[in-house]
Amino acid sequence: MKTRAFAILSIAASLVATAALSHDFQSGTIRVDHPWSRATPPGAPVAGGYLKIENAGTEPDRLVSVASEIAASTELHESVVKDGVASMRPLGGPLEVPAGQTVEVGAGNHIMFVKPARTLKKGDEFKATLVFEKAGPIEVVFVVQGMGSRAPEEASEHGTGHGAGQ
Amino acid sequence: MSVLRIVRVATWAAIATIAAGTAAIYVLGQGNGGIATTISSGKAAIGGPFSLVSHKGERVSDETLRGKPYLAFFGFTNCPDICPTTLFELSEMMAELGADADKFNVLLITVDPERDSQDLLATYMTAFDPRIIALRGTREETDAVVKSFAAAAIKVPTDGGNYTMEHTAGVYLMDENGEYAGLMRMDEPREQRMQALRNLAAS
Numbered sequence: 001m002k003t004r005a006f007a008i009l010s011i012a013a014s015l016v017a018t019a020a021l022s023h024d025f026q027s028g029t030i031r032v033d034h035p036w037s038r039a040t041p042p043g044a045p046v047a048g049g050y051l052k053i054e055n056a057g058t059e060p061d062r063l064v065s066v067a068s069e070i071a072a073s074t075e076l077h078e079s080v081v082k083d084g085v086a087s088m089r090p091l092g093g094p095l096e097v098p099a100g101q102t103v104e105v106g107a108g109n110h111i112m113f114v115k116p117a118r119t120l121k122k123g124d125e126f127k128a129t130l131v132f133e134k135a136g137p138i139e140v141v142f143v144v145q146g147m148g149s150r151a152p153e154e155a156s157e158h159g160t161g162h163g164a165g166q
Numbered sequence: 167m168s169v170l171r172i173v174r175v176a177t178w179a180a181i182a183t184i185a186a187g188t189a190a191i192y193v194l195g196q197g198n199g200g201i202a203t204t205i206s207s208g209k210a211a212i213g214g215p216f217s218l219v220s221h222k223g224e225r226v227s228d229e230t231l232r233g234k235p236y237l238a239f240f241g242f243t244n245c246p247d248i249c250p251t252t253l254f255e256l257s258e259m260m261a262e263l264g265a266d267a268d269k270f271n272v273l274l275i276t277v278d279p280e281r282d283s284q285d286l287l288a289t290y291m292t293a294f295d296p297r298i299i300a301l302r303g304t305r306e307e308t309d310a311v312v313k314s315f316a317a318a319a320i321k322v323p324t325d326g327g328n329y330t331m332e333h334t335a336g337v338y339l340m341d342e343n344g345e346y347a348g349l350m351r352m353d354e355p356r357e358q359r360m361q362a363l364r365n366l367a368a369s
Contacts, residue, residue, distance in 0.1 A: 038246070038247075038250065038251070040250065040293075041243075041250055041253075041289075041290045041291070041292070041293035041294070042289045042290065042292055042293060043243070043286050043289035043290050044243055044250065044290060045243055045244050045281070045286075046243075046244050046245070046246045047246055048246035048247050073326075075324065075325055077324075077330075079246075079247055081248070081335045081353075084318075084334060084335055084336055084349070084351075085318040085332055085333065085334055085335060086245075086247075086248045086332065086333055086334075086335040087320075087322065087330075087332040088247075088322075088330050089322055089324065089330070090324050090325050110246060110247060112246050113246075114328075146254075147250055147251070147254040147293065148251055148254040148255050148258065149251070150251055
């Protein structure tokens with residue numbers, strides 16, 4: 001119980017430290033923007049994770065793994081609808097983030113949290129660690145959006161146009 | 167249409183028939199369980215007989231649904247994106263339609279009965295409009311309903327001996343006689359989808 005309380009306090013502290021509007025996390029030349037998840041129906045065996053990764057450097061990097069406090073295992077999937085059929089399959093390796101580019105996890109792929117420990121409700125937050133080949137581990141906080149969300153709320157609110165294809 | 171053209175069309179039709187026949191003989195000639203694919207067209211191809219059990223334990227079939235239009239979505243709970251967003255949006259659209267949404271049934275048909283138990287579906291469905299019915303069958307019943315809707319439901323292996331399902335992304339619209347009335351894509355503009363539901367409610 002004490003551990004959990006501490007974890008909750010840690011999350012709260014990290015949230016205070018992070019400006020609510022920016023909601024981004026950085027290590028070296030890699031910046032992770034607006035990690036979000038979607039509220040899950042009760043009993044849902046999986047939850048999705050979405051974010052943007054910006055590589056401001058001159059060297060490519062790769063997202064090797066994702067670990068979170070809410071799920072024992074996490075997978076990176078390709079997720080597409082082709083000819084009216086929805087499919088997802090393992091990415092089959094690290095996610096490439098080319099030099100000077102932004103990769104959106106959520107456009108044709110997703111992070112899948114397997115057997116989340118609890119039902120995710122809108123407004124919840126949970127911690128995760130993204131491990132990059134060069135930038136190393138980056139601690140991030142996922143914000144849970146509504147169950148019907150198809151795009152990051154930041155992008156739609158500010159009309160930045162990043163939601164294309166959602 | 168000139169006589170020459172009619173002859174030409176007839177000739178091609180004959181060639182096509184012979185070619186198809188030859189192909190069929192060839193496939194049958196394999197004789198070792200080769201899978202023959204039947205491609206058919208027309209209304210009758212979608213929405214044949216089926217019988218499944220709801221998340222409340224009631225038997226639901228094409229016959230019990232007769233007399234009211236319905237929507238059918240093929241999904242599963244181990245689906246992080248399309249299934250919950252589709253069910254959520256359908257719930258919101260039904261809320262907006264109010265009593266008009268009582269004029270049709272809405273079905274989630276699981277393509278993954280091995281993992282989607284009746285209990286899990288009952289828990290899962292509490293997040294959505296209570297009028298939506300989750301249906302589950304044995305593997306045979308599931309295969310049969312997938313086939314009768316010409317839907318996609320393909321098991322794909324993932325990491326660690328796990329698997330996921332490929333499935334039809336759209337929502338089938340069926341009329342009160344259980345005949346196919348169209349496929350609603352959830353990425354269509356909302357107003358277009360609302361109109362499709364209003365049309366179905368009025369039919």
